[in-house]
């Protein structure tokens with residue numbers, strides 16, 4: 001599986017040109033991209049990156065990839081990031097690694113988002129992977145109830161749990177927030193659910209990435225498949 005992730009990362013790297021400003025995703029697949037990019041940088045490629053997490057920032061520094069911020073530059077050419085699920089419209093569930101907020105800010109600031117994954121992430125309908133919802137700890141009970149109401153209005157339901165870290169304590173995001181993971185099984189209308197969740201006070205961000213991915217590079221036993229989004233970015 002790790003080989004497939006690296007193959008997808010290598011394929012995305014083929015789209016990177018000298019002088020590009022890149023968003024650097026988070027997770028085990030995106031980490032391969034950062035490592036391969038580092039090799040190219042050491043061979044003379046001139047690029048600059050914006051990391052989507054503290055973990056990726058440290059990886060990029062280790063690999064020698066120069067970094068900047070979205071305060072210093074006004075746009076990114078390409079963001080390359082992984083995903084937890086990808087549907088045929090290239091809508092995504094992200095946030096398995098807890099970096100969804102920065103990942104979405106960076107993807108939205110990019111001309112193109114290339115999603116890299118092994119082909120087990122390709123699904124007909126989103127929802128098998130628990131949907132991460134990043135929340136402010138204050139007033140969590142009220143936020144939870146509002147989220148459950150939004151789920152009901154959007155025709156989905158399922159258990160929701162506060163995410164714990166490997167140490168058994170509550171997982172705290174890079175932004176200092178908590179994550180609720182919702183087991184929804186099938187999200188028939190992800191765009192509607194995304195809009196409903198975004199309207200709830202206390203919800204900082206959610207892991208539904210609608211209309212952000214431009215293409216997906218899927219690596220599987222049969223080789224690599226590149227799927228281009230049919231509609232323009234943002235639709």
Ligand SMILES: O=C(CO)[C@H](O)[C@H](O)COP(=O)(O)O
Pocket residue numbers: 025026027028029030081082083084093094095096097098099100103
């Ligand atoms: O959204 C993410 C982190 O917040 C990751 O991109 C997603 O969890 C996929 O990770 P991996 O490449 O390790 O399977």
